[in-house]
Amino acid sequence: MIKLAERVQTLTPSTTLAITAKANELKAQGVDIIGLGAGEPDYNTPENIIEAAYRSMKEGKTKYTPAGGLPALKEAIINKLERDQGLAYKPNEIMVGIGAKHVLYTLFQVLLNEGDEVIIPIPYWVSYPEQVKLAEGVPVYIEATAGQQYKITPQQLKEAITERTKAVIINSPSNPTGMIYSKEELQELAEVCREKDILIVSDEIYEKLIYGDTVHTSIAELSEDAKNRTIIINGVSKSHSMTGWRIGYAAGDSALIKAMTDLASHSTSNPTTTSQYAAIEAYNGTQDAVEEMRQAFESRLETIFPKVEAIPGFTVIRPQGAFYLLPDVAEAAEKTGYSSVDEFVEGLLTEANVAVIPGSGFGAPSTIRLSYATSLEALTEAVERIHKFVTSKW
Ligand code: PLP
Numbered sequence: 001m002i003k004l005a006e007r008v009q010t011l012t013p014s015t016t017l018a019i020t021a022k023a024n025e026l027k028a029q030g031v032d033i034i035g036l037g038a039g040e041p042d043y044n045t046p047e048n049i050i051e052a053a054y055r056s057m058k059e060g061k062t063k064y065t066p067a068g069g070l071p072a073l074k075e076a077i078i079n080k081l082e083r084d085q086g087l088a089y090k091p092n093e094i095m096v097g098i099g100a101k102h103v104l105y106t107l108f109q110v111l112l113n114e115g116d117e118v119i120i121p122i123p124y125w126v127s128y129p130e131q132v133k134l135a136e137g138v139p140v141y142i143e144a145t146a147g148q149q150y151k152i153t154p155q156q157l158k159e160a161i162t163e164r165t166k167a168v169i170i171n172s173p174s175n176p177t178g179m180i181y182s183k184e185e186l187q188e189l190a191e192v193c194r195e196k197d198i199l200i201v202s203d204e205i206y207e208k209l210i211y212g213d214t215v216h217t218s219i220a221e222l223s224e225d226a227k228n229r230t231i232i233i234n235g236v237s238k239s240h241s242m243t244g245w246r247i248g249y250a251a252g253d254s255a256l257i258k259a260m261t262d263l264a265s266h267s268t269s270n271p272t273t274t275s276q277y278a279a280i281e282a283y284n285g286t287q288d289a290v291e292e293m294r295q296a297f298e299s300r301l302e303t304i305f306p307k308v309e310a311i312p313g314f315t316v317i318r319p320q321g322a323f324y325l326l327p328d329v330a331e332a333a334e335k336t337g338y339s340s341v342d343e344f345v346e347g348l349l350t351e352a353n354v355a356v357i358p359g360s361g362f363g364a365p366s367t368i369r370l371s372y373a374t375s376l377e378a379l380t381e382a383v384e385r386i387h388k389f390v391t392s393k394w
Contacts, residue, residue: 007133007134007136008134010133011130011133011134012130014126014127014361016037016039016126016357016361019037019345019349019355019356019357019358020035020037020038020355022349022355023035023037023349023355026349026350026353031353032353033349033353033354033355034353034354034355034374034378034381034382034385035354035355035374036354036355036356036370036371036372036374036379036382037355037356037357037369037371038371038373038374039175039243039371039373040237040238040241040243040373041238041241041243041293041297041323041373042373042374042375043241043289043293043296044241045240045241045242045245045278046240046241046282046289048281048285048286049240049242049278049281049282049285050278051281052277052278052280052281052285053245053274053275053277053278053281055277056273056274056277056278057274061273061274061277062273062274063273064269064270064273065270065271065273065276066270067261067262067264067265067268067269067270068094068095068096068097068257068260068261068264068270069094069095069096069097069249069270069271069276070096070273070276070277070280071091072280073096073247073276073279073280073283074091074094074096075091076279076280076283076284077089077094077096077249077251077283078090078091078094079283079284080283081232081251084207085218085220085221086221087218087220087221087227087232087251089251090254092254092257092258093251093252093253093254093257094249094250094251094257095249095250095257095260095261095264096247096248096249096271096276096279097247097248097249097250097260097264097268097271098246098247098248098268098271098272099235099237099243099246099247099248100203100205100233100234100235100237100248100249101127101248102246102248102268103233103235103248103249103250103260104127104128104131104201104203104233105127105131105134106250106260106263106264106267107201107231107233107250107256107260108131108132108134108135108137109134109135109263110256110259110260110263111135111137111166111167111199111256112132112135112136112137112166113136113137114136114137115136115137115138115164116136116137116138116164116165116166117137117138117139117140117162117164117165117166118132118137118138118139118140118165118166118167118168118169118201119140119141119142119157119160119161119165119167119168119169119198120132120139120140120141120142120168120169121141121142121143121144121151121152121168121169121170121171122141122142122143122144122362122363122364123144123150123174123176123177123326123359123362123363123364123367124141124169124171124362124363125171125174125175125176125203125362126361126362128169128171129363137166138164140160140162140165141363142156142157142160144156144177146315146317146328149179149317150174150177150179150317150326151179151181151185152189154188154189154191154192157189157192157193158192158195158196161192161196161198165196165198166198166199167198167199167200167201168189168193168198168199168200168201169201169203170186170189170200170201170202170203170219171202171203171205172186172202172203172204172216172321173206173207173209173210173216173319173320173321173322174206174321174322175205175206175322175324176322176324176326176357176359176362176364176367176369177317177319177324177326178319178320178321178322178323178324178325178326179317179319179320179321180210180214180216180320180321181217181219182217183215183217183222186217186219186222187222189219190219190222190223190225190226193226193229194225194226194229197229198229199229199230199231200219200220200226200229200230200231201230201231201233202218202219202220202230202231202232202233203233203234204216204218204232204233204234205233205234205235205237205238205239205248206238206321206322206323207234207239208238208239208290208294209238209239209293209294209297209321209322209323210294210320210321211294211297211298211301211319211320211321212298212320214320214321216321218230218232220232220251228253230252231250231251231252231253231256232250232251232252233248233249233250234248234249234251235247235248235249236248236278236279236282236283238322239282239290240282240289240290241289241293242275242278242279242282245272245275245278245279246271246272246275247271247272247275247276247278247279297323297372297373299376300323300372300376300379301319301323301372303376303379303380304325304372304376304379304380304383305318305325307380307383307384307387308325308327308370308383310387311327311332311383311386311387311390312331312332312335312390312391312394313329313330313331313332313333313334313335313336313390313394314327314328314329314331314332314390315327315328315331316328323371323372323373324369324370324371324372325369325370325372326359326362326364326367326368326369326370327367327368327370328366328367329341329344329366329367329368330366332344332390335390335393335394336389336390336393336394337393340365341358341359341360341365341366341367341368342358342360342365344368345357345358345368347389348368348386348389351389352385352386352388352389353385354382354385354386354389356368356369356370356386357369357371370382
């Protein structure tokens with residue numbers, strides 16, 4: 001019998017992937033399932049990006065690259081950060097990795113000693129706590145309630161910081177809440193981080209998906225001090241519909257970036273070469289498709305939001321970004337006879353044939369996450385099914 005390492009014995013598999021697997025199983029049996037679990041845009045990668053990748057292969061650019069990414073890709077990222085955030089970085093302050101997920105994993109590996117604390121606001125993206133634990137760190141949670149628009153306050157942050165705190169994670173726009181911190185809110189949080197001298201991990205992967213008159217501010221833009229203590233995490237997955245290409249990056253302190261690059265040199269060698277050429281085009285080429293996709297998500301949100309709001313027992317805050325709705329469905333679950341929202345989600349899958357993600361995986365067990373990164377037709381049908389399911393059992 002193989003005895004696994006202790007570090008993986010408490011690892012919980014991603015809930016997002018688990019429900020998708022179950023939905024796929026039912027689909028394979030011929031059940032007409034509508035999946036609202038997707039964490040990725042439903043569009044193909046823009047044509048100019050695919051072309052650039054193809055061209056690079058034909059030109060023989062199919063070998064290893066530097067561990068932290070091609071100089072030309074680092075340059076493209078530096079230009080993007082200058083163009084969009086007004087931030088100046090040098091190549092030794094950029095590390096390209098295999099998606100933002102693996103970049104974050106690498107970051108926690110080089111940052112944390114056993115017992116070091118990382119503050120994680122609830123609701124959180126599923127991988128943060130597991131990645132911190134895999135680096136022998138300790139996740140410290142702050143509950144950002146619906147009443148506070150799912151955003152932490154400076155006071156909460158201050159109270160959560162101890163001698164062992166290394167960093168706080170800010171994910172704006174947020175998965176799963178879709179909330180965005182305003183410049184003023186970020187200023188207050190940055191001030192606490194300066195006072196207490198902790199790092200800021202700013203996950204900006206949904207930066208390009210924002211709606212209405214909301215603007216996205218990176219906390220690193222606020223001051224020299226904020227920039228110096230922030231590690232920006234971003235990538236092409238959500239902005240350019242490139243989830244499968246696996247390209248993400250970190251921008252921040254050169255010593256940290258060097259350590260991450262050295263670790264990558266022994267763990268991955270380099271991000272896939274072809275994907276790096278694709279990402280160069282993603283950042284340097286036309287951004288028209290990025291805006292087209294954003295508009296499509298916004299118009300889906302407009303259509304779907306009132307319908308979700310109208311489901312009995314659902315309370316939902318209008319998101320400002322990303323492509324998720326996070327309704328609190330505790331009342332609906334109770335009134336339809338389920339003892340937990342997790343069970344309600346099972347019922348939705350097996351009886352209404354709609355797959356959604358239970359909020360328990362995000363630390364918010366009274367909620368469910370609905371992704372609107374799917375066609376309007378499927379979305380409308382799915383929400384109708386959920387509505388009927390709830391009213392028929394109420
Ligand atoms: N950060 C957040 C908040 C996400 O939702 C995701 C993907 O779902 C990632 C990071 C990772 O993105 P990728 O590894 O595809 O770049």
